[in-house]
Amino acid sequence: MQPQSLEILGVEKSFGADNVLKSIDLSIRPGEFLSLVGMSGCGKSTLLRIIAGLETPDRGTVSISNRDVTDVDPSERNLAMVFQSYALYPHMTVRENIATPLRMRRLSFAARLPLIGRMIAPAETLQEIAASVKEAADTLQIGHLLDRKPAQLSGGQRQRVALARALVRQPAAFLMDEPLSNLDAKLRAHMREELTGLHRRLGATFIYVTHDQIEAMTMSDRIALMSDGGIEQLGTPDDLYQRPASLTVARFIGTPTINLLPVEIGVAGRITAFGEELGLEAAPKTAGPATTSGPATLGLRAEDLRPAADGLAARVVRSETYGADRFVTCELVQDPAVRIVMRQHAGEGLPGGADATLRLGFDAQRAHLFGADGRRLDVSARARVPA
Amino acid sequence: MAVLRKYLPHLVLALGAVPMLLPFYWMFLTSIRSPSEIFDVSLWPIPQHLDAAQNYARAASQVPMLRFMLNGVIVCGGILIVQVLTAVPAAYALAKLKFPARRLMMTLIIAALCVPMQALALPLFVGLAKTNLLNTYFAMMAPFFLSVFAIFLFHQSFRSYPDEVIEAARMDGFSEMEICWRLVLRGSLPSLAAFAVFSLVAHWNDLYWPMIVVTDTNLAPPPLGMLFFADVESGANYGALMAGAAIITAPMVICFLFARRHFIAGITMTGVK
Incomplete structure (x- = not known):
């Protein structure tokens, strides 16, 4: 799939009296690795959830490749999200977990039913799905884990399964919500490298939320540093480090x-x-x-x-x-x-x-x-x- | 000392179990005794005259015991199915969806938990009488179709289901109903087992409501059947009566033993005691 661009225009969101996002404008280039970084409570996760369609903005629009998707269901936006807790389906095997996004899109409701579904589902589609699952699993080197349940996997392995599940649907963009924060320091450094490698190989658009400035600095093409519901500075990691636009940015970036x-x-x-x-x-x-x-x-x-x-x-x-x-x-x-x-x-x-x-x-x-x-x-x- | 510490809890629990199990034991003992020994207070398990065969044969032949059991299965099964079909989506909505007046709804449900069945008996009876529905299976089942207890129990259990998994499912294209039934309920099977045991036992043993709406012997569930049985026998043959009681209790005991592990997990998980 061609990498897609994303456009966020004048997005605002409040929860009660709490003004979480104050008129956000952000355009994300096709194939870009963009990090949303900031302290907890700065609105970065809310912005990602609005892009995903899990929250509705009070005002403003979200477009994917010039198509306005503000009122489109999450599943119709063709975005894949990797959650902090990985959010794997606990009762499904790794194979079923990775296959689920494809099954939901390609099989009819009846064909997805347990037991009878297997008889109705077109064999050809099932074969295609199995092939895609295998390909995604091989990309992330989890081919040997396909028959296990998520509970039997380590944190790093679950992370890979979550990535494979995102990968398999060939989304318009990958959304990642602090995907590495549950891993130990060594594994985190390793997964950082793998994620950038994956981004390079796929050439897809990545939007990556993190509170860890090192992750943002090492992985991103551009960083949007958010603070208090607004974007404080948008630029390359070098820009943010060498020419911080404000005291907040200067304080946040750099160790x-x-x-x-x-x-x-x-x-x-x-x-x-x-x-x-x-x-x-x-x-x-x-x-x-x-x-x-x-x-x-x-x-x-x-x-x-x-x-x-x-x-x-x-x-x-x-x-x-x-x-x-x-x-x-x-x-x-x-x-x-x-x-x-x-x-x-x-x-x-x-x-x-x-x-x-x-x-x-x-x-x-x-x-x-x-x-x-x-x-x-x-x-x-x-x-x-x-x- | 260490031995005492290890076995003392078991001893206390065993002592507590005795008064719970004694009535069952007594019922079983009476059901195998001859009429002359019925009023004997001895708990010795071997009767002087083993009348088990006569008592059980009598209980099985005198009244259509099988019919009563079948009625019980239809009524309990019907109630349970509709209760689950209605309570699961309601509990899912209350636990995981955002909508106005959600807290008010939850308060109403908890308030409804406090209303006893007896308070509603009269209007329900009048309603069923007016619609000519007395003496039907439907009359025995209808008042229990909507179980606030089930909504409450499932709500407690669904609440702990991870939100991120639900969101992942939304992005993957699950409909809300599929999320509710295929993911959230799937993760709460112990609660379902616990509720099934509660519901089946309560309605299998219910005498009050069937007695009000059913006079036809052919529709009687087991406890009401037992009552008819006692009437037929003018309450004299306790041995046979207890044999009948043992027969109708057996399915419940078996049902509990099968679901025991899930049942205990279900009530400890949701904090309902």
Whole structure:
């Protein structure tokens, strides 16, 4: 099946007084692996369920390849969903589980009945279904499990069965709702790899919901980061990491969490922290008031920091070495409540060792500045005016 | 001490079982005794004159016992089938579908659980009399077709069925009825077995309602038949009477023994005691 595109326009949803989705617009390209990521309660699962047809939006439309499916039954949308709990039919064998989507679509009601159904069902269709089941099972290497019941399978095996059941119907798109969150860490990493492999092989459209930013970063073509019922930023994993559009995005993406420094934007966009000049300048806004002065937040990734000759003074609190990397946690001398994590190669020496004081340096183009409203502001290096 | 701890619970349970089983034992004992020993209070299992053959032969020949049993099967089977056909979709809707006034409906069902059969007897009787339906199988079955107890029991059990499986089924193209019968009920077979035992026992043993709506011996279910039997015999031959009672109790005991495991799983799972 040709990969399909999906279009979500102005979708809104409330549960009672709780406004879960606030006018979502999202277009998903054919064959794309798109992740919906965010904290629990941000509305990502609700959005996926609206795409699937399991929830009806209060307003807005969902289209698949330019066909409006907002009022179409879930089964008529030709989408396959993989659930967090796998949702296998407990009384059916693996073979029956995988065959079910095809049986429901290709066999009449009478032919699906137990016992008599077998006599009415056209043999040719049954053979086709059996062949498709075998193919899907082989793709996911579960051919040897076909006669078992879900209760006799491990978590990873159930996951594969759920994927095979999705695969077998050759859907317009795959919807996945945190499919890896019930697996242990090692298996999760392995399944991540398999899922991306599957996506590459099938070339199908994948919409993947997760709260785990690492899953989103490693697997996706694009990520839609959701927060509080809206899409905070839509872009490639690199976009989100290198140019976070807001404080929420910056905080969510990246391990360790981005370092945040309370700063002040002064006259002519000059940025100071604790009264100290940082050598940065906030670019004037293109619209609105010419200068943005007032409190702001400076975001600095751990790997963009390095010990330098001048910069903010910090005291080393802890230093942890993870094989190749070392994470050095410091507290600012001016305000010990502000903790900064710096990442170094383990080979690099730590100036002065533990408990030492050092100065934190960084490149202006690697700094992220966020205004009081949390939105990204442009920032550039400022020629230092001698004091 | 350890031995005591291990066997004490069994001992207590065994002691509790004695008063439960004693009437059955007594019934069986009386059914094999001769008339002269009937009022003997001894519980010794071997009677001086074994009259089992006479008593059972009499019970079987004096009245159409087979007819009564068949009536019982028709009435109980009919009631059970309609109860399940109506209660399962109702319980599914209440447990898994969203619709307005769902909680109100559930409250009404729980309220209906509290209404005793006797309170409804008069209007039902009048209704059946007006429609000329007295002395029919239908009259014996109709008041029990809609069982709020069944709805409640199935609701409790269906509620725990995973929502994601139902959603997966919707995406695969199952209709709501197929989800209800082929998936959700399939996952609640112990409750079905438990309810079947409750319902069969209750209606097999019911004397009250058949006595009100049936006067025709040919339609009498077993307990009412026994009553006719007692009348015929003017209540004198207790040995034969108890033999009859033993015969009509047997199917229920066998039915329970077959469904025992499911029955116990069903009531422990749904928290109904």
